[in-house]
Amino acid sequence: MKPLLDTRAIRSIEMAALADGVPLMQRAGTQAANWISEHYPHARKILVLAGPGNNGGDALILANVLAQRQIDTMLLVVYPDSNYQSEALQAWQAYTGTRITESNFPESADLVVDGVFGLGLRRPLDPHAQSCLRLAAALGCPVIALDLPSGVNPDTGAVDPATIAATHTLTFLAEKPGLHTGKAKDYCGTITLFDLGITVSDEANAGHLLSPHSITPFLERLQRKHDTHKGSFGCVEVIGGDKGMVGAPLLAARAALYAGAGKIRAHFLAPHAPTVDLLHPELMLSNGLDWHYRPEVTVQTLGPGLGQSEAARRLVADVLRQSPTPLLLDADALNLIAESPDLQTFLLQRPNGTTILTPHPREAARLLNCTVTEVQMDRISTARTLSSHFQSICILKGAGTVIAAPDGRYWLNQSGNAALSCAGQGDLLAGLIGGLLAQHLSPLESALSGVMVHGLAGDLWLQAKNRGLGLISQEILPIFRKILNNR
Numbered sequence: 001m002k003p004l005l006d007t008r009a010i011r012s013i014e015m016a017a018l019a020d021g022v023p024l025m026q027r028a029g030t031q032a033a034n035w036i037s038e039h040y041p042h043a044r045k046i047l048v049l050a051g052p053g054n055n056g057g058d059a060l061i062l063a064n065v066l067a068q069r070q071i072d073t074m075l076l077v078v079y080p081d082s083n084y085q086s087e088a089l090q091a092w093q094a095y096t097g098t099r100i101t102e103s104n105f106p107e108s109a110d111l112v113v114d115g116v117f118g119l120g121l122r123r124p125l126d127p128h129a130q131s132c133l134r135l136a137a138a139l140g141c142p143v144i145a146l147d148l149p150s151g152v153n154p155d156t157g158a159v160d161p162a163t164i165a166a167t168h169t170l171t172f173l174a175e176k177p178g179l180h181t182g183k184a185k186d187y188c189g190t191i192t193l194f195d196l197g198i199t200v201s202d203e204a205n206a207g208h209l210l211s212p213h214s215i216t217p218f219l220e221r222l223q224r225k226h227d228t229h230k231g232s233f234g235c236v237e238v239i240g241g242d243k244g245m246v247g248a249p250l251l252a253a254r255a256a257l258y259a260g261a262g263k264i265r266a267h268f269l270a271p272h273a274p275t276v277d278l279l280h281p282e283l284m285l286s287n288g289l290d291w292h293y294r295p296e297v298t299v300q301t302l303g304p305g306l307g308q309s310e311a312a313r314r315l316v317a318d319v320l321r322q323s324p325t326p327l328l329l330d331a332d333a334l335n336l337i338a339e340s341p342d343l344q345t346f347l348l349q350r351p352n353g354t355t356i357l358t359p360h361p362r363e364a365a366r367l368l369n370c371t372v373t374e375v376q377m378d379r380i381s382t383a384r385t386l387s388s389h390f391q392s393i394c395i396l397k398g399a400g401t402v403i404a405a406p407d408g409r410y411w412l413n414q415s416g417n418a419a420l421s422c423a424g425q426g427d428l429l430a431g432l433i434g435g436l437l438a439q440h441l442s443p444l445e446s447a448l449s450g451v452m453v454h455g456l457a458g459d460l461w462l463q464a465k466n467r468g469l470g471l472i473s474q475e476i477l478p479i480f481r482k483i484l485n486n487r
């Protein structure tokens, strides 16, 4: 798994490498120029924007290399009185291509290189930087961001409103968490890492990128032995479904079925809810206010379609107090917990790390008593705070889902796409994770595998549908069953 390093960690590695005499900037600028020559061999006119710091230095070296290759390179030094490091200064002085300013801005280009700001942006983009970036974006050609798109916060994923979206980001030294979650995902394009010859030690590193490969060892453990029966694969109980919302637990229960759980029960709060799922009669359904814990149940998923009535609140209290099993809390179970100190106390009384919370940003904001904007400005710290506060695994859903463990570790998921932004997907994810828990993966393994497999299923579905419109949530059930069987 690729480690994710925050700015502080990258700065300390950078300092050590520079002290050893490693020419980081030279490598960054030259390797980025080589990448452009390889991937855009037909680009004849390349506009390079160079900012005031070392990100600008990378851009100056790149512009110099490209100009020496007889490519029509146009260099705009955004702040001409910048105090550049010697390598950057030499490249600028040696530069033989065209020098431009805002006033003789080109009318066309084949490619734009954004080297305005990298790790060192400390305040909002000023009007001059905004104007240069706006002019560059108006050219309408692909944009290559050096290290990161200028204005993206590498630690949190927050994005300055003047940032221009890159087609590709060529990032240096290590992966940065902020590039892989939230709004930033719409600004980075494809991300390619150049380690600049430095090996980053993975010891004591909190964050990792979750790749399909990362979950292979967990899925291998689902391989079935001959001498088994349905009871060997656990019993999931999904609880939720007040009036008008019985579909939500039904979807979760079906997801647990497709994930391979041995037995699946669904209990609806609504008294007259159906007692059979005619499409999947394998499910055992019950309804009404008199829920009690059944000893055969090995995993519970609580919350889909539960509503926030007094009866629902009592049910959440009962489950939190009585359930000895791994427990996934979703949707209204989270909303009720956010409102009730008592429920929070019961949640904290559960054994550490046996509960999984699956909030979307609004539910996370309610749990933390803050705004959705605040959540989205720093998704990673939101998930880590919830996880440590409730001693639970927290899955903060959305672009670049964050999975945080109570011990401080976190993962950013790389699979999935916006086609999954449709009714019912949260219920399916909750049921899928329940189904994995039932088959004896640990809560953390189930969370990581469920999130990755759900996203991969969405990616496979999207392959045949360019825009990702109109996914009927259950269409991905057979797809994730296929992934679980084939990986």
Ligand SMILES: NC(=O)C1=CN([C@@H]2O[C@H](COP(=O)(O)OP(=O)(O)OC[C@H]3O[C@@H](n4cnc5c(N)ncnc54)[C@H](OP(=O)(O)O)[C@@H]3O)[C@@H](O)[C@H]2O)[C@H](O)CC1
Pocket: 010, 011, 014, 024, 025, 026, 028, 051, 052, 053, 054, 055, 056, 057, 058, 116, 117, 118, 119, 120, 121, 122, 123, 124, 125, 126, 129, 146, 147, 148, 172, 173, 196
């Ligand atoms: N870490 C690595 O492996 C490598 C890093 N390289 C590249 O270097 C940048 C980081 O360089 P740094 O100089 O620290 O930061 P920036 O280039 O992003 O810019 C800092 C300068 O920008 C000024 N600043 C900050 N915010 C603004 C703003 N809103 N408007 C105008 N000017 C701003 C800041 O000035 P201060 O007054 O705040 O000090 C600095 O002058 C990294 O991203 C890599 O691209 C290496 O070259 C390769 C290896």
Ligand SMILES: [K+]
Pocket: 055, 114, 115, 116, 117, 118, 145, 146, 147, 148, 149, 150
């Ligand atoms: K940049």
